[in-house]
Amino acid sequence: MDHPELTVAAAPAWTRPAVTMPIFGVLSLMGGFLPSFSLEANLYLFTLGAVMMWLGLGQRVPRRPAPTRLPGGLAWWLLPVGVLVFFEITAFAGGSTESYPTLSLLVDPLLDNYLPRALLYFGWLTGFWGLVRR
Amino acid sequence: MTRLLAIAGFVLSALLIIGVEWAARRYRKIPTLSDMAAVIMTHESGRIPLGRVAIFGFWWWVGWHFLAR
DSSP, X not given: OOOGGGOOXXXXXXXXXXXXXXXXXXXHHHHTTSOTTOHHHHHHHHHHHHHHHHHHHSSSSOOOOOOSSOOGGGGGGHHHHHHXXXXXXXXXXXXXXXXXXXXXXXXXTGGGSHHHHHHHHHHHHHHHHHHHTO | OHHHHHXXXXXXXHHHHHHHHHHHHHHSSSOOHHHHHHHXXXXXXXTXXXXXXXXXXXXXXXXXXXXXX
């Protein structure tokens, strides 16, 4: 007896980590060469984001099911978020100076170097892909 | 001195994020970041997947903020 309702479409081969991770690696190595504030970096980020958005809003990529309800310990997340928001807002309100900087002012000198920049590209792309799959 | 305070605050925040995420995966009484994002992404306004657009837009902005500007 057939049970068509139980049929689950197999994920396309190109969505497997063995395919996507090397692609993200190459894209990150390329992105690492593009300096901040450049037109190239803006266009590159815009294009990558647009492709991810297109994949994430379409039906081409299979998604992992969302939980129907969250566990009760949600409030624990207020702790790290609260600490981050407190330091970011107080630094921003103070004008984000060298003596009391925001997060972006702190990491900008680090991201002037190729390797941290390429690594952040990789983390950002991998995170985006994780969201597309949810 | 205040610079060190700011750095310590961001490091503390990062450690807390890692710690809470670890606890969420270990004990299942706290939602993971991924599960929270997934629940937000189920929200729709009519036929518009508002939650997905909001989460993707936020992540897009994070990349642009740190890597392009």
